[in-house]
Amino acid sequence: MTAQQFHGPVTRPTAAQRLRQAANLLNGSTAAGVAVALLAQTRLRRGPRGLLLAGGYRWRLPHARAFALGNVVLYRGPAPDLLSMPALLGHEEKHCTQYAWCLGLPFLPLYFAAAGWSVLRTGNPGTANPFERRAGLAAGGYPARKGPS
Template sequence: MTPRPVSASRLPLTVHQRLRLAANVVNGSTVLGLAVAAAARTELSRGPRGLLIAAGYRWRLPFAAAFTLGNVVLCRCTAAELLARPALLGHEEKHCSQYAWCLGIPFLPLYLLAAGWSLIRTGNPGTANVFERRAGLAAGGYPAPSGRRPRRPSEVEA
């Protein structure tokens, strides 16, 4: 499965992008991403800034339009459609850096804990999730915090 290039910027990688790419290969998160991309029969292509785009992801979970495993961005759309959404691609790229900072696979349980905490606090898995907030809520398609916590069923008036 050799990634084919898509029409993306051909700028050389920065030192930060090279380090992130190397860290995510060594920590196994990009290898996991490539395995999921192959199992899901996505179309793999090279994206900008050291990213790999796995387009045409059709599995039910996760529900997101795009998600990241290491330096692999898996998306339900085509690679060209993802490249046409630079805010979303930038959001997913920030998750790539989070994988590197969390030493790879440990990012997954940390992310799930943050999503659960956010769901309890706001009724949404992203709004109070530290990883989503640092990647940019709006760019990831998450609602901004309202300042109010959702009512529990026992608090609703009859």
């Protein structure tokens, strides 16, 4: 597979995407993502919009089919398959931006607290989780909230 086939058309990241990439490099969250990708023996490749894609993730946790650490998106299947799911990739990309806004790894305890709150309220870690709601519940595979907010 050539780089052109894997990456698709070569496009330059936008200023906002470059800013997110720099923020996540400086705050250490992308380094953490690369470390997890290497420890999990994934295939790490450049992706679109300044993202790094780590395909073949096989660790048991987290249970999600894809998740982000900084600008690294870890995926249980081959990375090219993730490129064919723009909604899921876009969902994970929004989490990458959330890492930048939360100044890196502080995102994780904030996310887990929000997931716990969501489980208490709805029985699902994503449905009432503001991070998942802003990233798009359906794109992340989460059910929409039922009943009053």
